[in-house]
Amino acid sequence: MAQHVKRAFKYRFYPTDEQAAALSRTFGCVRLVYNLALEERTHAWYGEQRRVSYLQSSAALTEWKKTEELAFLAEVSSVPLQQALRHLQTAFGSFFAKRSKYPRYKSRKKSRASAEYTRSAFTWRDGRLTLAKMTTPLEICWSRPLPEGAEPTTVTVSRDSAGRWFVSLLCEDTIAPAPATGTAVGIDAGITSLVTLSTGEKITNPRHERRDRGRMAKAQRELSRKAKGSNNRERARRKVARVHARIADRRRDFLHKLTTRLVRENQTVVIEDLTVRNLIKNHTLARAISDAAWTELRSMLEYKCAWYGRELVVVDRWFASSKLCGACGTICGKLPLNVREWTCDCGSVHDRDVNAARNILAAGLAASACGDGVRPQRESSRTGRSSVKQEAQRVTAGIHRL
Template identity: 50%
Template sequence: MTARRVKRAFKYRFCPTDVQAAEPSRTFGCVRKVYNLALEARTDAWRSRREHVGHKATAAMLTVWKKTEEPAFLNEVSSVPLQQALTLSTGEKVTNPRHERRDRKRLARAQRELSRKAEGDGSNRAKARRRVACIHARIADRRRDGLHKLTTRLVRESQTIVIEDLTVRNMLKNGHLARAISDAAWSEFQSMLKYKATWYGREVIMVDRWFPSSKPCSVCGDVARTLPLDVRIWTCGCGTTHDRDVNAAKNLLAAGPAVSACGAGVRPQRGSSRSGLSALKQEALQREP
């Protein structure tokens, strides 16, 4: 047998001098300034022109801000953390652990054994029922443990989290996806995220379920005419190739500040039959309170 290679991590306490501590403090202040400037620019663009302002546009704004008189102090720190401060999705995907699938055969076997036990077969039926219950409990414990770890990490690493207000109950009516959706426990994930955000002083923004997060290009704002569920990668007319989920995450994150600022949902503008506009060509508009 080959020995397993174990990776070790080391933690060191950093005790800077007053002179050394001034540099990260200055950097943190500049990062906050850039974050707030970018948030203001994106919110204003969305509210006034219904325009998505992406990373490329805000990066260009950062160059202009550095050249102006008031925020010229941004040149005194590294440009890397300032670029990282520019409010987009990291592109990280969290796969469905599918806890139920791991014990599906064992659960099916235990349920068949239980079904074969007669109602009057006291002790044997009780044992079979406990075996089924134990498997269900093991699945639920693994699922809950995974959700706690994920939501805690997201809340600790993020100041603002934007999620879609999905109707899980209706989604469960899809026979092809119901089992996977149930196993992912989206409702429980949402609930954990909200109360942990309250604990840590974070903000969770709920975007209206009708917001077309997948179809708009997060770079140019053009809306795809059709985008079937089985299409996971698509190319916009501007030449940008999108991962469906990552593009949707970027659009949600761009719409989040408008929802937070106005206290309203975000819904698509549907084409009117009188105007002759196609309902497929939708623009995300802020719903009036």
């Protein structure tokens, strides 16, 4: 059955000097309002043990506009300022629910420059977008068309550290499920091979950061020689940012193509529950693990499987996928990372990654069909933790995710 979801379509655009100045002014006002409201809430909570609601912050914003020092807030659209207060309310809601840390102030240099416009603050007519307080539409590069008949409900304008301008259009979209295939695949994530499939196929890690490491080092050396606060330093900083953007864009493009292919070709996808946050504490492998972007890979698999009617099974992080012999079920005692091929006592010779992918597939299918306990347990199973798990389904922001 087709799903109706909200999708954001992101495009690059090239503003005129007048539009760039207006948007930059809006970004600054959004950041200022967010920080002022956060400061007010902080003083109220730690000084009076009193919570400040969104309505109280909105009323305070109206009073700020009447003061001589903050009268310039009335020069920009009021909608992005109100949206900043809503985002702060969401941040505090997550904090009080213990889902995140206490909200932090937005930095002029480090925070993302963005402004969010709801339907009342922009005009969408014949494929042309005009924001509030502007007389001309944005010059958008339509790299792909919007869904037929779709109209944006929310528009987010942003500028990255490399000076590029982007507009994100949130639209209602209908996604048809992919044809059933009846096949399943187990995936073992790695560094030399980004993923190894249970079919025996190994997909080489492109190592985008490593390939541009020389260019990055040169740009950073040039930046370090420039005087702080000078225009030359700002130009050098943008060169560094452009290298970072190039790496991130290429990595994201590769992961999108890989995950789309895996989801289209397989009905069931089984992956391992890796704790990347703990793995990058290994300073020898931290840079390579970060470049592999396993977390982003899993995130893409999650929402694409939900969109196209696939099943995503996640194997517990303590399941001994590499040490387990896929032929006899014996668990190898020690298996250092430098050992890429090993021989079991039963005589079976295993490629470490391929064997892990096949064990992950078998464990995932067993957990999905019969529950835990089908595959051999790890030695420390007496602790009571299950060796295999399947994530429960939840609904987030209108998108079904596993």
